[in-house]
Amino acid sequence: MGDRRIVCFCLDVTVEDLAEAVREGFDHPELLKRFTAVLMGPCQGKLCAPNVLRILAELTGQPEEALDVPTLRPPVRPIPIGLLAAGGEP
Amino acid sequence: MTAPTDARRRGVRLDLPDSRRVSIRYDGRHLPAFEGEPLAAALYAAGVRIFNRSLKYHRPRGLFCNAGYCPNCLVRVDGTPHVRACTEPVRDRMEVESESGWPSARFDLLAVLDQLGFLFPTGFQYRYFTRPRWLYHRWEWLLRRLAGHGRLGVDPPSPAQRSSLTADVAVVGGGPAGMAAALAAARAGACVLLFEAESALGGGLRTEPRPVRAPALYDGLPGVELVARLATEIERHPAISCHRRALAFGYYADGRLGVAGPGTFLSVHAERIIVATGSYERPMVFDGCDRPGVFLASGVRRMLHLWRIRPGAAAVVVTTSDYGLAVALDLLNAGVTVRAVADTRDWTSREPDEARRLRQSGVTVLPGHAVLSVAGRRSIRAAILALTGPADRATAWKVPCDHLVVSGEFWPANELVFHAAYRGSHVLRAEAHPMRPQIEREGLRAVGPVHIAGNAAGVGDLVKALLEGTIAGLSAGIALRGATPGAAWELEDAVRALAAIHEASHGR
Numbered sequence: 361m362g363d364r365r366i367v368c369f370c371l372d373v374t375v376e377d378l379a380e381a382v383r384e385g386f387d388h389p390e391l392l393k394r395f396t397a398v399l400m401g402p403c404q405g406k407l408c409a410p411n412v413l414r415i416l417a418e419l420t421g422q423p424e425e426a427l428d429v430p431t432l433r434p435p436v437r438p439i440p441i442g443l444l445a446a447g448g449e450p
Numbered sequence: 451m452t453a454p455t456d457a458r459r460r461g462v463r464l465d466l467p468d469s470r471r472v473s474i475r476y477d478g479r480h481l482p483a484f485e486g487e488p489l490a491a492a493l494y495a496a497g498v499r500i501f502n503r504s505l506k507y508h509r510p511r512g513l514f515c516n517a518g519y520c521p522n523c524l525v526r527v528d529g530t531p532h533v534r535a536c537t538e539p540v541r542d543r544m545e546v547e548s549e550s551g552w553p554s555a556r557f558d559l560l561a562v563l564d565q566l567g568f569l570f571p572t573g574f575q576y577r578y579f580t581r582p583r584w585l586y587h588r589w590e591w592l593l594r595r596l597a598g599h600g601r602l603g604v605d606p607p608s609p610a611q612r613s614s615l616t617a618d619v620a621v622v623g624g625g626p627a628g629m630a631a632a633l634a635a636a637r638a639g640a641c642v643l644l645f646e647a648e649s650a651l652g653g654g655l656r657t658e659p660r661p662v663r664a665p666a667l668y669d670g671l672p673g674v675e676l677v678a679r680l681a682t683e684i685e686r687h688p689a690i691s692c693h694r695r696a697l698a699f700g701y702y703a704d705g706r707l708g709v710a711g712p713g714t715f716l717s718v719h720a721e722r723i724i725v726a727t728g729s730y731e732r733p734m735v736f737d738g739c740d741r742p743g744v745f746l747a748s749g750v751r752r753m754l755h756l757w758r759i760r761p762g763a764a765a766v767v768v769t770t771s772d773y774g775l776a777v778a779l780d781l782l783n784a785g786v787t788v789r790a791v792a793d794t795r796d797w798t799s800r801e802p803d804e805a806r807r808l809r810q811s812g813v814t815v816l817p818g819h820a821v822l823s824v825a826g827r828r829s830i831r832a833a834i835l836a837l838t839g840p841a842d843r844a845t846a847w848k849v850p851c852d853h854l855v856v857s858g859e860f861w862p863a864n865e866l867v868f869h870a871a872y873r874g875s876h877v878l879r880a881e882a883h884p885m886r887p888q889i890e891r892e893g894l895r896a897v898g899p900v901h902i903a904g905n906a907a908g909v910g911d912l913v914k915a916l917l918e919g920t921i922a923g924l925s926a927g928i929a930l931r932g933a934t935p936g937a938a939w940e941l942e943d944a945v946r947a948l949a950a951i952h953e954a955s956h957g958r
Contacts (some may be wrong), residue, residue: 364567369514370521372506375735377472377572384573396572401505402471402521402532410861415735432868434700437518437647438532446610447708447715450680 367406367415370401375415382419392416393430402438404431462495464758464784472542477554483540483933488536490516490523491757493546499742499829501535503551505597506610509565510555510828513740514748516757517645519730523550523601528609531600536752537648547602560596568908573606586939611714617643617691619926620707620720622698622866625653627904628726629680630919635724636689638927638937643718645709647697651684653728653913654905657751659780662912673912674755698727701869702899721813722899722926725866726919729905734768737823737855743830747777747857754784762852766833767791768821775804781855782811790849792819792835794924821854822846824899830854862908901926917948924928 361377386395399405417424467484483492501511523535526547551558579589624646658673700708709716726839750956767778796818836846903922924941
C-alpha cells in the first residue's frame with residue numbers, strides 16, 4: 361500500500377495516491393486535482409494545497425515555484441445554495 | 451479501553467464562561483453547555499474527542515484547526531448538515547448529531563475500511579464495475595452509502611434575503627491588518643465597509659497574549675486589549691459600517707464582492723477592496739498526522755485564549771518557527787505538562803528567547819528534531835520524535851502525551867486575490883500568480899483594485915500587518931478622495947516605519 365501518510369484530510373488522499381497518480385501521468389496540478397480529488401473537499405485546499413504542491417514538486421523533480429496553482433473559484437467556503445439563489449437578479 | 455469521561459472532564463475548562471448554562475443533545479446524550487460558546491468547545495469539555503469519520507477510510511477525526519477551515523468538526527445541527535462545530539455558537543436545546551460513521555462517529559463499524567485500503571487504489575471509483583452500466587449504478591449507490599457525509603434536512607430552509615451595499619472601500623477581514631485598514635481609509639475620508647467572518651473582530655490579535663509593539667497610540671498593549679480599543683473605535687466611527695458573521699466568498703468579474711451574512715446575500719460594490727483575510731496553518735505530514743489529539747498550533751491558541759479550554763494534560767509540541775514555541779509557553783501557563791518541544795530548526799548559534807524560557811521552566815527542548823509518527827488510533831498516546839533529515843529510527847524517542855501540537859508554516863488566505871487575478875484566463879501562470887503580486891510600493895500590494903495586506907499577503911508579523919493595513923487604507927482613501935495633508939503625512943510615516951522594520955529584520 362506504500363506511503364499511507366494522509367495528505368488530504370477531506371478525502372483521505374495519501375502520499376502513495378499522489379505518487380500513483382503521477383506515475384499514471386497525472387503530473388500537472390490541474391490533472392492531479394481532478395484525478396485524486398485533492399483540493400475539492402470541504403476545505404477546498406486550505407489544509408492540503410501547500411503539502412500537495414510540495415509533494416508534487418518532489419515527485420516531478422521541479423521547484424515548487426514552477427507549479428501552477430490550480431484554479432480557485434468562488435465560494436471561498438461552502439455556503440448554502442439558497443443564499444446564492446437569493447442573490448440572483450430579481 | 452476508553453478512559454472514564456470524568457477524567458476527561460476534570461481540568462479541561464480553565465474557567466467558566468459568563469453566559470447562562472444550557473443543555474444540548476449530542477447523538478442522543480444530554481450534555482451541559484454554556485450559551486454562545488462554540489459548539490466544539492462544549493462538546494470537547496463534555497468529553498467528546500472523535501467528532502467525525504473520514505470519507506474513505508472512516509478514520510477517527512478530532513478537532514484540528516478550530517477556526518472553520520478543516521473538515522474535522524462537521525456535525526448536523528437542528529437538522530442542518532455540514533455545520534462547523536468550532537464556529538457555531540451554542541443555543542439552548544440544540545440537537546446535534548454526528549454525520550459520519552455507522553452507527554455513530556464515536557463507534558463506527560465501517561472503520562474496518564481503513565484495513566482494506568489495498569482494495570481501493572487511487573482512481574478506483576473510475577474503474578471498478580464501469581461495464582455493464584447497470585452494475586455501475588448499483589456500485590455507485592453503495593459507494594454513496596459508505597462514503598457520504600450528511601443528509602439534507604426534511605424542512606425547507608427559510609428563504610434568504612438579498613441586500614446591496616455600496617462604498618468607497620470594502621475591507622475583507624477584521625484582524626489587525628483589516629481593522630487598521632478600515633480606520634486608515636476612514637481617516638483619509640473614505641466611506642468604508644468592514645466584513646468579518648467570525649462573530650468578533652480581532653483575528654490573530656485575539657489569541658496573542660504578549661504585548662504588541664504597535665505604532666502610534668496603542669503601543670505595548672497585549673493583543674486582546676489592542677483589539678478592544680480598535681474595535682471600539684471602529685464601532686463608533688460614522689464612516690465605517692462593520693458587518694460581523696459576514697463571509698466574503700467571491701470577487702466577481704464585474705467588480706462585485708459576494709458576501710454571505712447570516713441568512714442574507716450581500717452584493718457589495720466598492721471602488722477598492724482590501725483583502726486582509728489572514729492565513730491558514732499548514733499541517734505536517736507524518737504517520738498518523740490525522741489522529742484525534744493532533745492539533746494545529748493556532749487551533750490550540752484558540753482553545754486556550756478564546757474557548758478557555760485545555761486540550762489535555764500532557765503535550766508534545768513540534769514547530770518550524772517561533773510561533774510554536776510561543777504556543778508551548780501558552781500551554782505551560784495554562785497548567786499543561788509540556789513533555790517535549792521539538793524544533794525542526796537547528797539553532798546552534800542563536801537560541802530563540804521562547805526556547806530559553808521553556809528550558810528554564812524545565813521543558814525538554816530539542817532543536818533539529820521532527821515528529822516521525824504518533825502512537826494511538828482513536829486518540830494519541832505518544833509522539834515519536836527523531837532527528838530531522840533521513841528518518842533515523844535508532845535515534846527515535848517515544849514521548850507519552852495526550853495531544854500533539856504541530857506548528858508548520860502559514861499559508862496566505864488569498865483566494866479573493868486569485869479571483870481578481872484571473873481576468874478571463876483559467877490557469878494562472880506561475881510568474882503572474884498572487885503568491886507574488888505586483889508590489890507597487892513597499893508595503894502596498896495590489897492586483898487591480900484589490901489590495902492585499904497582512905498575513906493574506908504572506909507577512910508573518912502582527913506589527914507589519916497593522917502597518918500594511920494602514921498603508922493600504924490610506925492609499926485607497928487618498929486615491930478616491932484626494933490627498934489631505936494629514937493623510938499624506940501619515941502614509942509617509944507608515945511607509946517609513948515599515949521600511950525600518952524590514953531593514954531591522956534583514957540586517958540581523
